Amino acid sequence: MSAEAADGIRWVPVGEAGEVRMGKQLSPASRDAGGQLPYLRVANVFEGRIDYGDVKSMGFTDAEKRVYELRPGDILLNEGQESLANVGRSAVYDGGAASLCFQNTLIRFRPGSAVLSDYAQAVFVQWRRMGAFARVAEKTSISHLGGSRFAKMLFPVIPLEEQRRIVEILDAVAESERAAEAAISKLQASRRGILLGSMAAITASEAPDGWERLPLKEVVPSVDYGISVALDEDSRGVATLRMNNLRDGRPHLNELRYCPQKVHSKHLLRMGDVLFNRTNSIDHVGRSGIWRGELEEATFASYLVRLNPDVNRIIPQYLVEWLLHPAIRQRVRAIATVAVQQVNVNPTRLRELYIDLPTDLGEQKKLVASLEVCDRRIATERESLGKLQVMKRGLADALLDGKRLVR
Template identity: 45%
Template structure:
């Protein structure tokens, strides 16, 4: 029985036609029939963007040489090192476009299924095969038609090529479905949070029991490997954060820890930052030891019967709150700042504790679904990577492909 899984390593140039495109020149802008051509800016990893196509002159002979037909694969010849070799299948009408010399065209012969070749080329981009043969001049790396043609390609039977295409297409469909579900949940999350701006608004001052209070200033010499952990503006990105690790430490007195210490339920707000980040906020959740906060932020303590810290944190991350902080910010060189008065006057939804809790529960349910989907998407990506690595090395036999298909098919 013939072994369909046998891989023969054959130079790319022996499996199809490798051709560089036509060079753009001043003369080509004026001579010949002006025809649309594709260039690096049109060819992405796995798809072609036809929205910005330029023209240049092609003679009848050049049109025959540089025309494109379905099944051709275009690869970036000149690119940054990490993107050189980026490729896509041409899916436009036959003869409608030509291509420039910033691209390489591979026209597969009868032995190679175009979709299979595209899988291999995309893998070579991801695993650095193209980067390893490219020649770099200044900031541009060149694939080189001859170097590309000399690469050894894992040729397989049509039957196995088609099976591999089916498996990866199924995995791609599942991946797209998960991404669509993630996008839908993110839109629901965003819409729900932004919808709070439509509620009756009061001021943040109505739920603040203490503060806003500026934090502790210490010179660089006071920072060391020992001392009290200190929350700085780069300790969190806005929203939920973990303040139990990766904090710098600073020398403090008992009085400073008492005055500038934080505790669970405190809301911390950046008062000095870039214009896009001023007002960035987080809620203190768990602490393992006494911790203080720096002078570039303010601490607010809430009336426990009027506002949930997590709800305040969520609101302060909304578009409406961020817009307010940007409007109130005072700019100085590369920094912007807000003050105590600005924070107290921040618009805040005038809703009760139970309604806040119900809203947070709904958002939490969405976040849990998002977390599950993102974890599944990451696992799926590893699964897909494992298969494509097998394709590259030629270690995937037919039974192995079948097992991948069982996992990939819903």
């Protein structure tokens, strides 16, 4: 059943615009059954791309393979997610891996002859962004879109020529996005190469000429713990950095929380303070960053500690780069102790680790300066990418007018 609006859009249920099918359910029997085939699951499908790097296998009969095998142009949508905002996240299968099937954590939409795959996926992206999937999803601890609910949603079918025009415009911006992302990846690889080359002493059998190897506590004589106060979202309080606010060697000020009471001056952040994340998951413990006065007043929570370097022997920026070195991250994880769902690094044990550093502060500054050149170029590319993403959303809003394309 369909309806045509005055503006030429023909509204049809998704299940009439194409075929909607849930994937095969994983079971203990299918794990060991014959006819093992690789399948995609929710962890493989991201917005606009499919990750083929971690593909599982289970048994499919010949009949099941005919039903669940993917074809180029199929669209896969996340059926269930802990985050309601990610329900319906979608990507077009490009046929990059042969004989792939899909699990029931995904919904497959196979467009009919009146719908282009890329146009349908662009509509689904808009639906997710505008909350259309969230409105129809079943909300429990895991939010579920549901194949039958998805199939009943009204899909805007427009002439194929107009679909192609929309896809071509969005693809042009997407190509620029991919170029910016490739540039960022290249710069990040270059930065990593500079870091590993400049700090090769860390993995050497002994410190080279001009370097020294000594316990960290000799150049970091003290640490300060953060505050242990219940935080809230009232921005009239003192901004408080938590463990999720440290990434890539610097503070990220999204999702800030605030301390509702006055904070002693000794707990306020100062320019050049080095923060170390002592409690987190095993993958993220040890995140570190340097405070550069991003806010007029801020403090830090007790999951973080402030390392106080002897600036006559080590500059704060070098200390952060040392903490972020892959070999040091591994050593930090090795001394972590397991707590409930998290691990903890005792600052005393941290300060017992050995650090390698140039004895000349000027050499430390030179090393850091070469890395900061990369950081500035990466920041410029990220800014460009951010502008492209805003532009793409604006074009999508204009081309896929939400007032017209959601019912």
